Each structure stands twice: as structure tokens, then as C-alpha cells.
Amino acid sequence: MIEASFMSYISLSILLFSLGIVGLISRKNIFIIYMSLELMLNAINLMLVTLSKYFADIDGQIIAMMVMAIAASEAAVFLSLIVAMFRLKKSANIDDYNTLKQKGTL
Amino acid sequence: MTDILFLILSLFALTGAVGMITLSSTMHSALSFVVTVMALAGLYALLSASFLFMVQIIIYAGAIIALLLFIIMFLNIRQDHTPKEPNKYMTMLLIAIVLAPMDYLLFTAFARMPHIEDFSTKIDNFGDIKMLGNALFRGWLLPFEAISILLLVALIGSIVLARKKERR
Numbered sequence: 001m002i003e004a005s006f007m008s009y010i011s012l013s014i015l016l017f018s019l020g021i022v023g024l025i026s027r028k029n030i031f032i033i034y035m036s037l038e039l040m041l042n043a044i045n046l047m048l049v050t051l052s053k054y055f056a057d058i059d060g061q062i063i064a065m066m067v068m069a070i071a072a073s074e075a076a077v078f079l080s081l082i083v084a085m086f087r088l089k090k091s092a093n094i095d096d097y098n099t100l101k102q103k104g105t106l
Numbered sequence: 107m108t109d110i111l112f113l114i115l116s117l118f119a120l121t122g123a124v125g126m127i128t129l130s131s132t133m134h135s136a137l138s139f140v141v142t143v144m145a146l147a148g149l150y151a152l153l154s155a156s157f158l159f160m161v162q163i164i165i166y167a168g169a170i171i172a173l174l175l176f177i178i179m180f181l182n183i184r185q186d187h188t189p190k191e192p193n194k195y196m197t198m199l200l201i202a203i204v205l206a207p208m209d210y211l212l213f214t215a216f217a218r219m220p221h222i223e224d225f226s227t228k229i230d231n232f233g234d235i236k237m238l239g240n241a242l243f244r245g246w247l248l249p250f251e252a253i254s255i256l257l258l259v260a261l262i263g264s265i266v267l268a269r270k271k272e273r274r
Contacts (some may be wrong), residue, residue, distance in 0.1 A: 003109045003112075004108045004109050004111070004112035004152060004225065005225050006216075006219075006221075006222065006225050007216065007217060008112065008116070009112075009149070009153070010212075010213070010216045011213060012116045012119065012120070012149075014209050014212050014213060015120060015209075016119065016120070016123055016142075018202070018205045018208075018209055019120075019123040019124065019127060020123075021201065021205060022127060022198050022201045022202055022205070023126065023127030025197070025201050026127070026191075026194050026197040026198045026201055027127065027191065027194065028189040028191055029132060029135075029188050029189060029191075031132045031135070031136065031174070031178060031183070032126070032127065032132065032135055034174070035126055035135065035136065035139045035174070036126075036127060038139070038166075038170065039123055039126065039139070039142065042142070042143065042146055042166070045146075045158075046146060046149060046150075049150055049153050049155050049158060050153060052153075052155070052233075053153045053154060053155075053225070053232075053233075054219075054222065054225070056232065058232070058233065058237055058238060058241045059241065059245075059246075061155050061157075061158055061233055061238060062238065062241055062242055062246050064155075064158060065158065065161060065238075065242075066249060066253055068161060068162070068165050068166070069253045069256070069257060070253070070256065071165075071166075071170065072165055072169060072170060072257070072260075073256055073257050073259070073260030073261075074260070075169075075170045075173060075174070076173075076260045076261065076263075076264040077260050077263050077264050077267065079173060079174065079177045079264070080263075080264035080265075080267040080268035081267055082177065082181075083177060083180075083181065083267075083268045084267050084268060086181050086187075087270075090187070091187055091189075092132065092181075092183055092187045092188050092189070093187075093188065093189035094189075095189065
């Protein structure tokens with residue numbers, strides 16, 4: 001039986017972070033890449049809150065709140081960038097976002 | 107009781123994350139991510155972070171994911187807009203194999219930390235809004251102000267980036 005110990009929270013956080021990396025690298029849909037980034041931030045937040053409980057120190061929760069604020073501002077900028085790029089390319093595939101690539105090489 | 111709640115919530119979180127990175131439809135994958143976010147909010151509540159529990163539901167599920175769903179519906183993402191990924195499971199397996207040593211390293215590093223008894227007990231008023239506010243406005247005042255300026259910059263930047271170019 002799994003119990004709610006320190007190591008199980010840490011393991012869950014490590015697993016969620018790895019799933020975020022897997023989604024970030026393997027998918028080509030820009031929305032899923034964005035959600036994988038958010039998943040990695042969430043996993044880090046879970047680890048911070050767990051360590052805050054472990055050391056009985058409130059600072060971990062405050063850093064988690066700062067991470068949430070940064071995630072919110074990142075969401076605004078990232079999604080507006082997606083809107084601008086989708087207007088230009090009519091596609092959510094990251095392989096189509098190659099305007100900066102030098103033509104003829106690679 | 108806490109163990110059963112932890113088991114259910116972590117299963118929900120992992121299932122939502124796996125669904126998010128494997129489902130092919132963008133909308134389904136975003137809805138699957140909502141499950142993960144809500145399960146993580148429940149885990150914060152179990153870790154006696156009652157204020158972060160509310161913040162997670164309000165900011166993540168209420169603002170960030172709602173904004174994401176709004177953008178997906180606003181842009182009307184159809185099946186022909188999203189890439190076909192015929193061998194995504196193969197890539198996922200390869201990356202998982204590469205990541206396994208890092209996970210093992212992290213796990214053993216954390217397993218060597220001194221063990222504390224009875225992790226799930228609630229310390230009185232730990233993590234409620236009064237304690238968090240006291241710490242935030244005493245020791246963390248400068249980072250708090252920096253974060254508020256960052257949010258203002260992100261607000262202006264997103265308006266500038268998403269605006270249509272006017273014709274001259």
C-alpha cells in the first residue's frame with residue numbers, strides 16, 4: 001500500500017516532471033508543448049511545497065506562489081505569440097514555424 | 107484516510123499527464139491537463155498548503171487553462187491544423203530511456219535525506235493566508251514587487267504581440 005510519505009510526494013513530482021520533458025521533446029503540436037511546460041512548472045511547485053512541509057518552513061510555498069505568477073505571465077505572452085504565429089502560418093505545427101531558418105542549408 | 111486520498115489524487119494526476127502528452131486532439135489533451143491541475147490542487151491541500159490550494163484552482167484551472175481553452179476555440183484548431191505524428195510513441199520511449207538515469211539519481215538523492223516521522227500531520231496554521239502574508243510582506247517584499255512589475259510587462263507585451271497590424 002502506498003502511503004502519503006515524503007518520498008511518495010517526491011516520486012510523484014519527479015514522474016510528472018519527466019512526463020513534461022517527454023511531452024516537450026516528442027510532440028510537434030505547439031499547444032501540447034506549452035502544456036508540457038506548464039506541467040513541468042507544476043511538478044516543481046509540488047516539490048517546493050513538499051520540501052516546505054518537510055522543513056516546516058514557509059519560504060517554499062512563497063517560491064511556489066512566485067512560480068505561479070511567472071507561469072501566468074508566461075501564459076499571456078506565449079498564447080499571444082501563438083495567436084500571432086497562427087495568423088501568419090495557419091498551422092499549429094512547429095515545423096511550419098521556420099521563417100528564421102536560412103533557406104538551402106540543412 | 108490521507109494515504110487513500112494521496113493514492114487517488116496521484117493516480118488522477120499521472121493519468122491526466124499521460125493523457126495530455128499522448129492524446130492527438132488538442133482539445134482533449136487540454137481537458138486532460140485540467141484533471142492534472144485539479145489533482146495537484148488536492149495534493150497541495152494534503153500538504154497543508156491551504157492558500158496555495160485555492161491559488162492553484164483560481165490561477166491555474168481558472169485563468170491559465172481557461173485562457174488556453176479559449177485560445178484553442180478562438181483559433182478554431184481543426185485536425186488539419188495539427189501535425190500528424192506517426193511515430194510519437196517511439197520518440198517518447200527513447201526519451202523515457204534517456205531520462206531514467208536522471209530520475210534514478212534524483213530519487214536516490216532524496217531518499218538519503220533524513221527520515222521524519224508522521225509526514226502527514228498538520229502543523230497548526232502552517233500555510234494559511236495569515237502566515238503566508240506575514241512572510242510575503244516582510245522577507246519577500248522586493249521579489250513581490252518585481253513579480254508585479256513582471257505581470258504588468260507581460261500584460262502590455264501580450265496586447266502588443268496579439269494585435270493586428272494596422273494598414274498604412
